[in-house]
Amino acid sequence: MLHSRHMTRPEMPTNARAAAIEALERAVGAAHVLHAPEDLIVYEYDATIDRALPDAVVFPATAEEVAAVVRAANAHDLPVVPRGSGTGLSGGAVPVKGGVVVVLTRMNRIVEVDAANRIAVVEPGVINLALQETLAPLGLTWAPDPSSQRICTIGGNVANNSGGPHTLAHGSTVNHVLGLEVVLADGRIVHLGGRVADAPGVDLRGLVVGSEGTLGIVTQATLRLVPTPRAVRTMLAIFDTIDAACEAVSAIIRGGVIPVALEMLDQEIIRAVEPRIHAGFPLDAGAVLLIEIEGLAEAVAVEAEAVIEACRASGAREVRSADTQSERDRLWEGRKSGIGAIGAVTPAFYILDGVVPRTLLPVVMRRILARSAEYGFRCANIFHAGDGNLHPNILFDPQESGAIQRVLDLGGEIMRICVDAGGSITGEHGIGLEKRSYMEWIFTPADLAAMADVRSAFDDAGRFNPCKVLPGGHGCATGHADEVARHLATPGVYI
Amino acid sequence: MQPMKFVGPDIPSLADLQNCIHCGFCLPACPTYIATGQELESPRGRLHLIAAVRDGRIEATDRTLTHLDRCLQCRACETACPSAVPYGRIMEDARASIMANAPAAQPTAWRLRALALRHVLARPAMLRRLLALGRLYSRSGLQRAVRGPLRGPLRRLLPARLARLESSIPVLSAPPFRATGTLTRPAGATARVAMLLGCVHGEIYPNMHEATVRVLTHAGCEVVAPPAQVCCGALHAHAGDAETARALARRNIAAFEAAGLGGSLDAVIVNAAGCGAAMKEYGRLLRDDPRWAERAERFAASVRDVLEYVAGRDFAHDLGPVDRTVTLQDACHLAHAQQIREAPRLILRAIPGLRLRELRTPDRCCGSAGIYAFAQPELSAQILEAKMEDVARTGADVVCTANPGCTLQLQAGVLRAGLDTEVRHVIEVLDQSVRAGAGYAR
Numbered sequence: 001m002l003h004s005r006h007m008t009r010p011e012m013p014t015n016a017r018a019a020a021i022e023a024l025e026r027a028v029g030a031a032h033v034l035h036a037p038e039d040l041i042v043y044e045y046d047a048t049i050d051r052a053l054p055d056a057v058v059f060p061a062t063a064e065e066v067a068a069v070v071r072a073a074n075a076h077d078l079p080v081v082p083r084g085s086g087t088g089l090s091g092g093a094v095p096v097k098g099g100v101v102v103v104l105t106r107m108n109r110i111v112e113v114d115a116a117n118r119i120a121v122v123e124p125g126v127i128n129l130a131l132q133e134t135l136a137p138l139g140l141t142w143a144p145d146p147s148s149q150r151i152c153t154i155g156g157n158v159a160n161n162s163g164g165p166h167t168l169a170h171g172s173t174v175n176h177v178l179g180l181e182v183v184l185a186d187g188r189i190v191h192l193g194g195r196v197a198d199a200p201g202v203d204l205r206g207l208v209v210g211s212e213g214t215l216g217i218v219t220q221a222t223l224r225l226v227p228t229p230r231a232v233r234t235m236l237a238i239f240d241t242i243d244a245a246c247e248a249v250s251a252i253i254r255g256g257v258i259p260v261a262l263e264m265l266d267q268e269i270i271r272a273v274e275p276r277i278h279a280g281f282p283l284d285a286g287a288v289l290l291i292e293i294e295g296l297a298e299a300v301a302v303e304a305e306a307v308i309e310a311c312r313a314s315g316a317r318e319v320r321s322a323d324t325q326s327e328r329d330r331l332w333e334g335r336k337s338g339i340g341a342i343g344a345v346t347p348a349f350y351i352l353d354g355v356v357p358r359t360l361l362p363v364v365m366r367r368i369l370a371r372s373a374e375y376g377f378r379c380a381n382i383f384h385a386g387d388g389n390l391h392p393n394i395l396f397d398p399q400e401s402g403a404i405q406r407v408l409d410l411g412g413e414i415m416r417i418c419v420d421a422g423g424s425i426t427g428e429h430g431i432g433l434e435k436r437s438y439m440e441w442i443f444t445p446a447d448l449a450a451m452a453d454v455r456s457a458f459d460d461a462g463r464f465n466p467c468k469v470l471p472g473g474h475g476c477a478t479g480h481a482d483e484v485a486r487h488l489a490t491p492g493v494y495i
Numbered sequence: 496m497q498p499m500k501f502v503g504p505d506i507p508s509l510a511d512l513q514n515c516i517h518c519g520f521c522l523p524a525c526p527t528y529i530a531t532g533q534e535l536e537s538p539r540g541r542l543h544l545i546a547a548v549r550d551g552r553i554e555a556t557d558r559t560l561t562h563l564d565r566c567l568q569c570r571a572c573e574t575a576c577p578s579a580v581p582y583g584r585i586m587e588d589a590r591a592s593i594m595a596n597a598p599a600a601q602p603t604a605w606r607l608r609a610l611a612l613r614h615v616l617a618r619p620a621m622l623r624r625l626l627a628l629g630r631l632y633s634r635s636g637l638q639r640a641v642r643g644p645l646r647g648p649l650r651r652l653l654p655a656r657l658a659r660l661e662s663s664i665p666v667l668s669a670p671p672f673r674a675t676g677t678l679t680r681p682a683g684a685t686a687r688v689a690m691l692l693g694c695v696h697g698e699i700y701p702n703m704h705e706a707t708v709r710v711l712t713h714a715g716c717e718v719v720a721p722p723a724q725v726c727c728g729a730l731h732a733h734a735g736d737a738e739t740a741r742a743l744a745r746r747n748i749a750a751f752e753a754a755g756l757g758g759s760l761d762a763v764i765v766n767a768a769g770c771g772a773a774m775k776e777y778g779r780l781l782r783d784d785p786r787w788a789e790r791a792e793r794f795a796a797s798v799r800d801v802l803e804y805v806a807g808r809d810f811a812h813d814l815g816p817v818d819r820t821v822t823l824q825d826a827c828h829l830a831h832a833q834q835i836r837e838a839p840r841l842i843l844r845a846i847p848g849l850r851l852r853e854l855r856t857p858d859r860c861c862g863s864a865g866i867y868a869f870a871q872p873e874l875s876a877q878i879l880e881a882k883m884e885d886v887a888r889t890g891a892d893v894v895c896t897a898n899p900g901c902t903l904q905l906q907a908g909v910l911r912a913g914l915d916t917e918v919r920h921v922i923e924v925l926d927q928s929v930r931a932g933a934g935y936a937r
């Protein structure tokens with residue numbers, strides 16, 4: 001039925017396949033296993049351009065069922081790939097070597113909220129926003145707020161150590177996870193960390209956060225909550241050029257104010273998002289900064305003045321303040337829809353995720369834009385400027401011959417620009433499939449070998465999310481270009 | 496059934512499909528994803544399936560068609576999508592491209608559905624004969640016995656599925672609305688509009704039409720109903736029968752032109768959100784027909800939902816009090832397809848004495864979706880149940896909507912949930928206020 005393409009592993013013999021599926025059905029119940037080829041096709045993607053088909057998809061309801069799935073996969077020598085909502089931006093949930101995709105969205109209970117101790121215990125399939133909505137009336141929040149929060153899962157946030165606009169003040173997910181229940185590669189269910197920070201012993205919790213499903217499957221998480229701030233001020237600073245906006249970022253922080261969020265949107269993004277969302281971003285602006293300050297009312301007022309001053313001094317055309325909650329929501333809606341809106345103005349785009357020292361933002365941005373122009377691609381930028389966490393998006397048409405290769409080449413060069421500036425190859429989207437080959441740019445062979453050793457200690461057979469995070473690996477392609485080329489053989493895969 | 500491919504002139508376009516970047520933002524807005532948690536029942540999943548069929552990577556098997564079938568075509572995903580994916584159009588195109596296969600190759604259920612729609616909705620005589628049966632049921636007292644004082648024992652005799660079906664039969668006691676020609680010409684009228692009567696609408700909800708005429712009169716409009724008008728074709732287009740949808744569109748265009756469209760007519764007024772949404776797309780429907788394309792564009796541009804139109808006119812004078820607590824279910828084809836959300840609220844808020852209590856998720860589909868309630872009874876009932884919980888929570892004694900299909904579904908929901916909430920079109924509530932007003936002359 002399914003045109004056999006980009007099956008990266010030799011197709012399983014029919015009877016071995018049937019036996020494996022039967023074992024999975026015993027583990028979770030036949031109603032919770034998909035294996036028809038025309039069903040599997042909707043589990044070949046996440047939010048990247050990578051594609052690969054699984055052999056089966058299972059929907060366990062408990063940690064015990066997850067463990068049973070893992071044991072069944074071991075018995076039938078199948079790779080295991082955990083999946084939340086599939087919004088990842090580095091190919092993490094794409095089953096490059098086939099195998100069993102374990103979807104955790106049925107495990108979506110908020111088990112406990114202990115408001116007095118500011119702790120929540122949740123299953124991995126809980127949607128980030130659903131948790132926030134439960135916490136809001138209690139005056140609490142879970143700090144990680146990725147732009148995808150309306151649909152991404154806590155399990156995915158933990159696995160990718162996700163961040164968001166408020167990471168600038170609060171830090172990324174790893175700072176907000178106290179304990180984890182994890183199913184290991186041999187099917188054991190273990191508890192890492194606990195209900196208090198700094199649990200004794202080796203911090204395996206810290207290892208698993210950000211491991212992108214390679215060390216274990218998270219089946220429950222104990223989260224550290226923070227109180228909702230007393231006062232919040234959200235401002236929009238409007239600039240004629242990206243350069244001036246970048247300067248303002250440094251000026252604000254030099255002035256001693258650390259906003260909780262400091263986001264930049266350039267003109268390409270503004271023109272994509274404004275007609276749909278009506279956030280109030282001027283279409284003729286070169287760039288805007290979205291700045292949020294929180295704290296006690298008096299302090300907020302003083303800091304807001306300082307921010308406005310710094311923006312003006314850097315050449316801001318105007319600084320607006322959102323006075324009502326609905327104005328604030330509008331601005332954030334504009335920000336959070338920004339990446340998605342790019343899809344409306346281009347047949348395809350390739351999103352990058354790099355980090356650079358904040359002070360070098362203006363130079364790095366200039367280099368990136370110049371390089372993109374030389375390649376003949378438009379480049380749209382929307383990013384966490386306060387963290388120096390860039391998201392250049394290369395706009396292209398996959399139907400154009402050779403475009404994909406050139407996009408990947410440019411992507412590599414942009415990553416190189418970040419690394420050369422003393423930065424890194426991911427701020428929050430993870431390494432996944434897409435950035436494995438860049439790992440060698442920032443780590444020595446010894447560094448990488450140490451990571452590989454840890455991975456083997458957890459998963460000797462390498463069945464958990466193979467070909468992700470670390471370069472190399474048995475039967476994995478060597479570079480991203482090879483990897484992508486292998487999965488993008490047919491037209492329409494960008495769709 | 497043999498697995499099949501997309502064929503014909505309506506194959507979903509690559510440009511439309513490419514807009515989808517797989518971000519997943521539409522998932523939490525989709526009633527069928529919420530109900531099932533399945534990517535296969537999500538907008539992103541369905542778009543991917545459609546793209547895969549289009550590219551020949553898979554053929555449309557029964558399984559795949561089931562996933563397309565379970566889509567409500569509510570278009571909540573379009574509102575949620577940051578990337579402007581025209582989902583409704585893609586799904587209609589996909590269904591049309593299945594139905595463009597030779598009849599013998601078409602999926603049986605789809606063929607029967609198209610046949611039924613073609614021979615019932617598009618044919619007033621047939622429709623009226625069927626509805627006469629329903630009217631007999633209502634007037635004989637049997638319906639009242641099943642639902643009324645004897646409700647408990649008699650209802651329990653019915654098997655669950657039949658009881659559910661029974662609750663979907665409207666009460667057909669009032670005489671149908673079939674008037675055509677000039678319906679009202681108030682002195683000093685400042686606009687002349689033509690009204691769509693629809694296929695089932697005037698038959699089962701005559702009061703909505705009467706209310707519409709009275710409110711338009713109050714708002715200073717002369718109202719006509721072109722006699723040659725027919726069913727709008729929305730359900731045919733949704734079901735992939737593009738051919739019948741186009742034929743009906745052409746007849747309507749001609750009928751409304753005869754009533755002055757392009758000349759003395761200011762607007763085509765529709766009080767069924769589903770019909771209005773479809774008629775606003777006549778331009779696209781007939782884009783490849785050189786003789787009709789331009790006329791269809793002009794027609795589409797003059798279509799207004801009655802709430803949108805009334806909200807833009809001077810309607811708030813001389814309103815009388817309506818002492819009710821009201822909640823509002825946004826009709827999907829008003830909120831998502833036509834992006835009209837403010838008008839019904841503006842109208843309800845203008846009514847003295849009326850208390851508006853919002854639902855938690857006012858723009859989530861009630862599960863009606865044309866004939867969906869009949870084609871997918873389980874899923875539809877599950878979606879409806881969640882809606883009724885939301886309605887009950889508001890404590891409202893009236894739930895308002897803007898579409899006869901939603902009214903039918905919500906009335907069934909009220910019955911099943913054992914509530915005594917009244918279900919009304921927004922225009923009926925406004926009409927009540929107009930009639931309670933000082934200036935109203937009987």
Ligand SMILES: Cc1cc2nc3c(=O)[nH]c(=O)nc-3n(C[C@H](O)[C@H](O)[C@H](O)COP(=O)(O)OP(=O)(O)OC[C@H]3O[C@@H](n4cnc5c(N)ncnc54)[C@H](O)[C@@H]3O)c2cc1C
Binds near residue numbers: 147162428
């Ligand atoms: C428009 C858009 C905006 C985004 N904005 C941000 C942003 O601001 N900040 C940010 O950090 N990210 C952002 N992302 C990326 C993405 O949403 C996050 O990485 C998110 O945490 C992924 O969650 P998910 O549930 O979709 O996980 P998936 O994509 O399903 O999986 C992601 C990874 O986690 C693994 N995984 C999932 N669940 C588990 C589990 N229970 N146990 C072990 N491993 C698991 C998977 O194997 C995979 O490697 C954005 C994505 C999109 C499309």
Ligand code: SF4
Binds near residue numbers: 340514538
């Ligand atoms: S929100 Fe739009 S772009 Fe994102 S997955 Fe859904 S349809 Fe595609």
Ligand code: SF4
Binds near residue numbers: 524526527568572573
């Ligand atoms: S139209 Fe409605 S049911 Fe269909 S995919 Fe979109 S949101 Fe879901």
